[in-house]
Amino acid sequence: MKIHEYQSKEIFSRYSILVTNETVCYSTEEVVKATEELGLPVVVKAQVHAGGRGKAGGVKLARTMEEAKNAAHSILGMDIKGYKVEKVLVAQGVKFNSEFYVGLTIDRNSKSVIFMASSEGGVEIEEVAKDNPDAIHKFVIDPDLGMTAFLARKIAFKLFTDFALVKQAVDLFQKLYQIFLDTDASLVEINPLVVTDDGKLLALDGKMNFDDNALFRQPKIAALDEPTEDEKKEIAAKESGLTYIRLDGTIGCMVNGAGLAMASMDVIKYFGGNPANFLDIGGSSNPQKVITAMNLLLSDKNVKVIMINIFGGITRCDDVAKGLIIALDQMKVDIPIVIRLSGTNAEEGLRIISEHNLPTVNSLSEAAQEAIRLANN
Amino acid sequence: MKIHEYQSKEIFSRYSILVTNETVCYSTEEVVKATEELGLPVVVKAQVHAGGRGKAGGVKLARTMEEAKNAAHSILGMDIKGYKVEKVLVAQGVKFNSEFYVGLTIDRNSKSVIFMASSEGGVEIEEVAKDNPDAIHKFVIDPDLGMTAFLARKIAFKLFTDFALVKQAVDLFQKLYQIFLDTDASLVEINPLVVTDDGKLLALDGKMNFDDNALFRQPKIAALDEPTEDEKKEIAAKESGLTYIRLDGTIGCMVNGAGLAMASMDVIKYFGGNPANFLDIGGSSNPQKVITAMNLLLSDKNVKVIMINIFGGITRCDDVAKGLIIALDQMKVDIPIVIRLSGTNAEEGLRIISEHNLPTVNSLSEAAQEAIRLANN
Amino acid sequence: MSILINKNTKVLVQGITGRDGSFHTSKMKAYGTNVVAGVSPGKGGQLMDGIPVYNTVEDAVKATGADTSIIFVPAPLAGDAILEASEAGIDLVICISEGVPTLDMVKATNYLKKKGTKLIGANCPGLITPGESMIGILPVDIFKKGNVGLMSRSGTLTYLMVSLLTNSGLGQSTCVGIGGDPVAGLYYQELLQMFEDDPQTEVIVLIGEIGGDAEERAAQYIKEHITKPVVAFIAGQTAPVGKRMGHAGAIISSGSGTAAEKIAAFEAIGVPVARRPVELPDLVKKALADRK
């Protein structure tokens, strides 16, 4: 789960991390009012769950009220990577003389939280990682020790020579780790972390992502979620026991199991088709789940054909087939369906489906090719 | 540092541990008022920093208002092991059907926090430890894991068979460990922990001690301290860099180093004398410290003679001797002093002291014997 | 031979009285898995399908000598269950539960490392040594004893792959579902080494997917330490950036963790990668035929 910059910085503030004075605004009028209160110059920043705002023109410095107005006008309503900008953050301009990057995330390899720090702040860290990987210092945090003062110092000395800054950084790094733990974060980032003209460390920007698996014990974090329309669909699907992700192709996919669902999409692509979605219906043969899944697929107007790929494991194919038949009986589906069943009791399942005059195929490759043919009709 | 039962239970309450409804009272009138509010029966309990209140008559059940009044009257002002009772806790009577003991402390051997649990609650745990040590279950808590749910369950199953109680206990034990960590406690105890008639775990009594070395980071705990007059002297001494503990003998001791101070007292005792105090002046030759120490010793009217035993280590004996001379020049001491110096530059130190007509001796045994002779004069 | 489990493995089921726990316990038992005990706090003393149930893992281990544990408890309790198993002296823990918070897994894997306990999962279908022991939720009928060692981040995709292998006459030594979470127990590197050391295994199949760089690391490890042939498959060639594809760990984050990178890493060291599942059996046969 992602939250906005201003929400991340609100959390930072609660831990006494210095951030810019700032106000969230939903209209140009609010931006004008906020600018009056904060004083010029201000920076107007789009608040969307997408990276690369700056490049997209979603961040503008305003030295005059006119510029602030113009910035608000141009940014509000803008589309950034499919996200519509509905609010902007107006932040007081801050004088600073150097920019750093610090971030915490989970490192799969060491199975620990990792702290990343770089003197190349203010640019996208992924670019630094590619162009100059040595400029990013990485420190694995021992879960038994946490962010000790000595580790925080070790990191701080990589960024700063001035001991007054090192001491501030030690405090800051320990707080960031505490935030990471306290909120079950998957990413906590300050980019840039700046040294202000009066020698203070300040979070000019902030970013936090959270572990979806831990939201059950993070009600305050979960309450910050602002899903887009597509994400709302994904969440609704999740609540029905399905994992659904919309894509931009024409072949609707319904598969049991995440890995198999990905592999099915890959096979469609292999034969030149385009999957309309990822949809994992899990291990159930419950007709209601199939109906929900069907409705999800049909709600996407791009979908021209539905490809169903089920591998019977613990769940038997004949049970799944019965579920499918009941589901399809209860709803009107006016686009073609290609069904492939394999694994436990596949033959019996295929027989049941054939009896209901639904087309079945014998392999995933065949299913994909048939679906592509039907989609191109 | 110790706190009162009611203060411990206030901390428990903050962690949502169930305790009795209760009120602290400083007078019989307040006890009457509290009893009216709480409803009969009540238990009136002396609040002093001493164990064995019950045996000393400091805990009384009152079934009538008259009994409550009498209890208040008899307990307030009572002396328990040298502590004057200035306040009582009036606690609502609770119906319960079984009593348990649970406690957390530091285990020197495993160098960890240890959890102790026993079905023999409501009696002094030291007695259980002596009479029936197997009745006390001990669990070392791995500092890396803390009080995991599984450990708490393991402990809880030792006390309870009813799973509803086990579940309550798991929650309670985890909270107690959290309290221990959060407050830098050295002891957290509930004795008895009772099962109420309606099946709830309730802390009928509570006890907490704290690590003096950690009070600097526990301002809220430190604020709960209520030192006795003697303890105030000890604290004042500590602030001057001295460790002072008053005893009931006649020979005032001034020694550098805790182990040497204990050994000096032991030697006095060996020869039949009685030390009036433990006093460690640490490793300094600062005259001001010696003056403070002297004033401490002279403030005790039982002191008939002062025995000074210094072992020069890093601190040189001649420096200490000079400090002593300056200190003694600045104050009037009208009781005899026996001085023993040894270690680094002892000869020079002894020479300085002799020059000022102060008596010196050559060994600790001699010093003790001379001090005893003078005390008995 | 096989890796990790065989017919002598003594299995304990944590969460044995739950819906999934009881269902799969019976399935495992029916396959011949030596299930010796169950744990369900508060239900100690009961029997589940003839298997004694205990309140704590410690009690169960003491009473039955169980050395391996499979976990079916709800995800919020799974981290604690893993720790309990390890603390009680269990050697191998298999965590089926899906949705375990990552920080719980950080804590658990760190503790298990210190204790020397092996973990598979969480969010995995378990493992099987065909004909000897199945500890998990795997559909046993598709497996066949043989010389292919298989490891996979996926469930049903693995079943498909195993079916294809079995139908082509390629049996398996041990098949391990390592799970789809970002922080998990035994992973490619450890399992590759175990298969390398296992006399029964003659070829290794690695089924990966998008997210993280474990496949790239595996390729490096194969290059340096593995002499047996390895064949791979990577799911998620069409997955978009920034979306979790069902598995918590299956996500491409800003340009890293793509299937293309992983496939390239394997092919760079001469590990053939099937583009479609159906290609796998022939690649395995070819690898067996080509080996020195």
Place this chain on the structure above:
Amino acid sequence: MSILINKNTKVLVQGITGRDGSFHTSKMKAYGTNVVAGVSPGKGGQLMDGIPVYNTVEDAVKATGADTSIIFVPAPLAGDAILEASEAGIDLVICISEGVPTLDMVKATNYLKKKGTKLIGANCPGLITPGESMIGILPVDIFKKGNVGLMSRSGTLTYLMVSLLTNSGLGQSTCVGIGGDPVAGLYYQELLQMFEDDPQTEVIVLIGEIGGDAEERAAQYIKEHITKPVVAFIAGQTAPVGKRMGHAGAIISSGSGTAAEKIAAFEAIGVPVARRPVELPDLVKKALADRK
């Protein structure tokens, strides 16, 4: 021979620029201790009495190969300093700081155990191998090379004891001040074994005090594992119940931890206990004369 330290021990001083740190560093250096580096965050690059100062222990270890560290930082920072030393690969840490919170020591000792780092203290005067190396705040003049191995919970009492031994012609192999805190590093048991294994040591002196049951445990250990003669002294025979006698660990809690119990435990296994410090040298001489 000796235990723990000798003339080759490469010493790092944490808190070298502080009042105590700088004073005692010069004293150690003057004695011949091989002090190779100091650490003082923010003062990296400076020199202290000719010794290079670094910002972190890691930097100091990398630059100088220091294997032993002595800590003079204020008590609230001491726990972290111990961890830093251990994490940087230091083998032996001596913590002089007095007043370290107990829970900090619980965390530190637990971590050091996992890392295999040895710790002495906190709240201790350090240790000395006479004529070779002194790491601590000990007054070096009273020590003399010899065959008595000594360990003590106390500071000045130890100096008195060592003076008495030296004046009686009894030199020391190594003297270790283990410190007066309830949770501390190396204790009687480990040191008894080291002295047992040290060819130079012929007799062991153990100076204990009230509080805890470490002396009772030591007596048990001596009975089971130590063949060399041991002589003991216990301070605090006149200490009242429930009062900390200067040292955080020196407290008799409701009837346990008394000197009488400890003396009884030693005498029960034939370890002579001096009643007054002055009796110690003769008991040591007798023990040396009596040994097989």
